[in-house]
Amino acid sequence: MGVAYSVGEVDHLYTFFVQWSPNIYMQGSKKHRKPRHFRKKNPNDSVAAGKEVAAINTLRGKPVSNLNSAANWEIITVKQTKRRLSLCSLEDSEADEQEFQEVGNTLPVLSDHSQLIDDHHLKTLVAHLPQRTQSYKWYLVYSTAIHGSSLKTLYRNMAGLDSPVLLVIKDMHKKVFGAFSSDPFRISKYCYGTGETFLFTFSPDFQQYKWSGENSYFVSGDLESLQIGGGGGGFALWLDADLYHGASFSCPTFHNPTLSTHQDFIVQDVEVWTLKN
Structure with a gap:
């Protein structure tokens, strides 16, 4: 041999x-x-x-x-x-x-100015995105500052999309965190997404929490809430129908700590970007 x-x-x-x-x-x-x-x-x-x-x-x-x-x-x-x-x-x-x-020093092209993430945040995020998406242009799909606070509007703005999305949240304590989802957010009876999905936080330094492989509870949602990660009695990220109350718990999907300042938090702003070639 x-x-x-x-x-x-x-x-x-x-x-x-x-x-x-x-x-x-x-x-x-x-x-x-x-x-x-x-x-x-x-x-x-x-x-x-x-x-x-x-x-x-x-x-x-x-x-x-x-x-x-x-x-x-x-x-x-x-x-x-x-x-x-x-x-x-x-x-x-x-x-x-x-x-x-070189990848980390490259700023993505944005369709609009972000209210939540600066150039440093953008460079860091790009370097940690799946390689296939690192050169994609970012399009602002939803923003509470522009579209108001409504989960229904968030779903409606993503109808027909077939590209990954980036959820960015800022809580009332100015902490910035969120999730990258391989699939756009939608109402679904079952969980969806792939192992490319991950969580991140910028407070105080950037941390990324990738899929642990323990379960496939990536994303699910209905008219009452949006959920990311789960399986341990709580969601890694949870947002209510008004995008006002949120929660973050450690979960087996990502082995993440609480991303927000407290497990239950008040949302200040939300942005969702879709990444397209």
Whole structure:
């Protein structure tokens, strides 16, 4: 059975065989002393090393050259090898961090000005959205400042939508929190949504609470209330028909703490944004 190697493993194997093959100690004069950590030379070592390097070069997409030539080998210490591998890992980490920062420094295009989230909030949220939605434009679907406080209006404004939505709430203690839903809010007898759904809070620092996998009580709603998360005797987020009273409890769906200042809170403002390509 063959052995599958990842790109990182292939690079590390390549470094090992190129830098430490016993073949390099059979070149040159007898003045070259063998390091103490190498065993006695075996005539088959050079052949085996050549085959290994050839196989790894093939995996890396490099042409197989004259592997027995002394020009193909380099003598370095164990310390140097570890340092080079550490530098490679550092470069990979820095590249990943730079990519994350580039995403995090990108502001989404908004159809309207938000009353609840500033540029810092927007940058942070974009970096934590599902990757497929990070370049989407944000359209304001509902706002209590514009449409009044009515769950019916919220549902009506989302009728016909087929795109994810972002719910943002500010309570009377100025705490900002909410949820990303993979599906637009609607009246439904059963729960709906996918594992992309998550909770967030900005007080005092940004925290994200992803799906725990314990249940699928993502979103449900009727004319009396909107509920997000559940299964533990309380909802992660609950809003009444007037979008005036709310509640937030820890629940198995997201393993979240209370998002608001208190478990029962008074709503100051609500915004719902839909994200479209």
